Amino acid sequence: MPIFISTRESDDQLRKKVREISGQNFQQCYQCGTCSGSCPMIEHINVFPRRIMALLQLGNRKALEESNTPWVCASCHTCMVRCPRGIDITKVMEALRLIKLRQNIDRIELKKLEPEQIADMPQIAMVSGFRKMTS
Amino acid sequence: MSTTTEDKETKSAAIEAKLIPIYIMGKKYEVPESLTIMKAMEYAGYKYIRGCGCRGGVCGACSTIYRKPNDYKIYTGLACQTVVEPDMYLTQLPFYPAMRATYNFYDLEGKPEEIFELYPELFRCVACNACTKVCPMDVEVMDYIAALKRGDIKAAAQISFDCIQCGLCASRCMGELPQYHIAQLARRINGTYLTPRAEHLKTMVANIQAGRYKEALEGLKASDEDNLKKLYTGREMEPATAGEDWTPKDSTYL
Amino acid sequence: MKIAYYPGCTLKTKAKNLELAALACLDKLRVEYEELPRWNCCGAVFSLADDDLIHMVAPVRDLIRVQERGQDTVLTLCSMCYNTLARANDLMKNDEEKRKTINDFMDEEPDYEGNVRVVHLLDFIRDDYGFDKLKEHITAPLNGMKVAPYYGCTLLRPKEVALDRPDNPIVFHKFLEVIGAEVIDFGSATKCCGAYQVLGAPEATLQVSHEIISDAVNNGAEALALTCPLCDYNMGKRQDQILEKFDDAKELPVYYFTQLLALAMGLESGVAHFELNREIAQKLLKKKNLIKT
Ligand code: SF4
Ligand code: SF4
Ligand code: FES
Numbered sequence: 001m002p003i004f005i006s007t008r009e010s011d012d013q014l015r016k017k018v019r020e021i022s023g024q025n026f027q028q029c030y031q032c033g034t035c036s037g038s039c040p041m042i043e044h045i046n047v048f049p050r051r052i053m054a055l056l057q058l059g060n061r062k063a064l065e066e067s068n069t070p071w072v073c074a075s076c077h078t079c080m081v082r083c084p085r086g087i088d089i090t091k092v093m094e095a096l097r098l099i100k101l102r103q104n105i106d107r108i109e110l111k112k113l114e115p116e117q118i119a120d121m122p123q124i125a126m127v128s129g130f131r132k133m134t135s
Numbered sequence: 136m137s138t139t140t141e142d143k144e145t146k147s148a149a150i151e152a153k154l155i156p157i158y159i160m161g162k163k164y165e166v167p168e169s170l171t172i173m174k175a176m177e178y179a180g181y182k183y184i185r186g187c188g189c190r191g192g193v194c195g196a197c198s199t200i201y202r203k204p205n206d207y208k209i210y211t212g213l214a215c216q217t218v219v220e221p222d223m224y225l226t227q228l229p230f231y232p233a234m235r236a237t238y239n240f241y242d243l244e245g246k247p248e249e250i251f252e253l254y255p256e257l258f259r260c261v262a263c264n265a266c267t268k269v270c271p272m273d274v275e276v277m278d279y280i281a282a283l284k285r286g287d288i289k290a291a292a293q294i295s296f297d298c299i300q301c302g303l304c305a306s307r308c309m310g311e312l313p314q315y316h317i318a319q320l321a322r323r324i325n326g327t328y329l330t331p332r333a334e335h336l337k338t339m340v341a342n343i344q345a346g347r348y349k350e351a352l353e354g355l356k357a358s359d360e361d362n363l364k365k366l367y368t369g370r371e372m373e374p375a376t377a378g379e380d381w382t383p384k385d386s387t388y389l
Numbered sequence: 390m391k392i393a394y395y396p397g398c399t400l401k402t403k404a405k406n407l408e409l410a411a412l413a414c415l416d417k418l419r420v421e422y423e424e425l426p427r428w429n430c431c432g433a434v435f436s437l438a439d440d441d442l443i444h445m446v447a448p449v450r451d452l453i454r455v456q457e458r459g460q461d462t463v464l465t466l467c468s469m470c471y472n473t474l475a476r477a478n479d480l481m482k483n484d485e486e487k488r489k490t491i492n493d494f495m496d497e498e499p500d501y502e503g504n505v506r507v508v509h510l511l512d513f514i515r516d517d518y519g520f521d522k523l524k525e526h527i528t529a530p531l532n533g534m535k536v537a538p539y540y541g542c543t544l545l546r547p548k549e550v551a552l553d554r555p556d557n558p559i560v561f562h563k564f565l566e567v568i569g570a571e572v573i574d575f576g577s578a579t580k581c582c583g584a585y586q587v588l589g590a591p592e593a594t595l596q597v598s599h600e601i602i603s604d605a606v607n608n609g610a611e612a613l614a615l616t617c618p619l620c621d622y623n624m625g626k627r628q629d630q631i632l633e634k635f636d637d638a639k640e641l642p643v644y645y646f647t648q649l650l651a652l653a654m655g656l657e658s659g660v661a662h663f664e665l666n667r668e669i670a671q672k673l674l675k676k677k678n679l680i681k682t
Contacts, residue, residue, distance in 0.1 A: 091439075098438055121403075123251075258430075286401055
């Protein structure tokens with residue numbers, strides 16, 4: 001997938017917001033790809049973490065919004081402990097989630113969960129899942 | 136226009152008491168300082184069609200939110216119980232929409248998972264404690280929610296015992312929970328499944344069904360008014376100071 | 390002084406086997422602990438946003454409960470609770486500005502400065518109780534049962550709260566060795582099982598959990614030991630679905646570390662509640678003569 005670079009697409013607001021929420025300077029990313037190589041969910045995300053960082057550097061809101069990556073990220077922190085630039089990528093993912101959630105847009109709907117699943121799951125699954133995916 | 140006793144009381148209080156300013160939905164009124172919020176609002180000309188029930192602090196219909204001058208805190212009270220304060224800003228919040236799950240109680244077995252299924256939003260509580268702080272009955276709402284999250288229905292039922300379903304907790308909830316509806320389900324389960332059945336009640340019901348009191352009741356039914364009055368005033372009563380072992384002299388129906 | 394014990398919600402319902410086994414062991418080891426009389430859900434995940442302090446409030450409240458009782462250490466068994474409480478504690482200790490905001494917000498609570506120590510049973514055994522001392526209580530070692538230690542994420546990451554080195558940890562290996570297991574080292578020991586994505590991306594979670602189990606099996610493990618009820622859900626309870634979905638999937642018994650400890654300490658197997666694990670868990674133990682049939 002090519003990345004289009006254009007000043008029109010570059011959203012400085014988004015960059016600022018992510019920096020504010022995450023406290024991370026993603027401009028420091030030098031695209032080594034260690035994060036992508038560490039991600040357990042790599043087969044299930046459509047934009048690898050390294051590319052998320054690149055898209056952020058470019059301020060490409062559209063591509064970021066289309067990606068499922070923050071929503072499949074399990075906050076396992078593997079990328080974070082391995083990043084040679086010391087960027088807390090999990091915090092960047094959280095910021096991307098929060099930007100949506102704070103607009104009152106939920107990723108999962110509680111009422112659509114199967115009752116059997118709710119009865120079966122440990123409470124920590126719901127507490128953490130709802131925190132990450134509902135506003 | 137007819138004048139009720141209540142109106143008279145309110146008016147006579149007005150004559151003696153000092154007037155203080157309060158703000159109802161932003162508008163200033165001078166009201167007698169000794170009145171409850173409810174009476175003060177009536178004094179000011181409001182008429183309750185909803186938002187008032189028992190006038191005795193138990194029905195939960197009259198929740199009120201107010202603030203005091205130069206104070207960021209939110210205060211709450213039951214309008215029928217809380218006395219007005221000078222310069223308070225108040226509004227009534229007699230109803231707050233909160234989702235109540237639909238269930239057929241007797242289909243439930245009383246397991247925590249059933250509460251989880253009916254109210255998964257339970258797990259959205261962030262322990263902000265806004266609910267406890269706003270509860271006019273001093274119920275530790277956050278704590279009963281915490282108990283339910285860990286499946287402790289009994290504890291939740293006990294902690295929420297004083298809840299009068301006013302709904303103020305739900306109005307402040309970060310996690311958008313209908314706390315009081317969840318607690319009600321917990322108390323229902325606790326009462327039905329987790330509390331030992333009262334044996335003497337069972338015996339009594341069996342006695343009634345077996346017709347043990349039939350004759351006596353028929354006798355009462357057939358009595359005229361005077362006889363009923365006589366029986367009523369002459370009945371044997373348990374003295375206020377009676378100990379555990381007190382029994383009536385006439386034990387025919389025990 | 391008794392140490393405070395924070396169970397967490399799941400241990401009271403879905404992971405009773407994790408808790409009851411642990412408490413029986415602690416009693417036997419004469420560790421003096423006491424469950425906090427009042428506690429709330431810690432939130433299970435730590436807030437990762439700089440401007441989201443409301444989600445820090447829940448774990449901090451629990452730490453205040455410990456402080457209120459004059460205790461200086463709080464013991465956890467669930468890895469997620471451990472992580473959330475430990476990170477919140479770290480924040481309250483080291484971030485002055487946020488500490489103030491959080492303390493000011495909770496105006497109904499006493500202030501908290503991060504002075505409670507949050508431990509997990511694994512590092513408690515290593516650092517406070519001592520592996521050597523534990524060894525003396527191992528009267529029924531696991532006879533070289535081949536067990537793979539699965540650490541998961543939250544005991545090791547991030548570094549500030551890691552029980553051990555985030556890459557190549559050994560504490561769980563050491564624990565299993567002490568209780569008489571043959572430790573099976575495997576590459577996926579610290580890989581994520583998908584965690585709460587069982588809600589958002591259940592298929593992905595199934596797949597990664599399958600990979601972890603396969604890795605353990607391929608390295609010769611007869612069983613997997615873990616510390617987290619969510620990992621246990623994904624790899625233990627949902628193993629039926631894994632077996633159904635993946636042709637190459639092999640069945641692997643999964644145990645909480647505390648259940649294995651109880652066995653090795655010669656406690657009556659009832660305290661470990663193996664009936665709450667998948668059926669194969671008991672079968673293996675019977676085959677190995679570790680529990681009576
Ligand atoms: S618990 Fe909620 S509904 Fe019940 S009395 Fe308190 S605020 Fe009102
Ligand atoms: S207001 Fe809602 S989120 Fe806050 S403690 Fe009460 S139940 Fe939990
Ligand atoms: S009117 Fe019933 S509680 Fe106030």
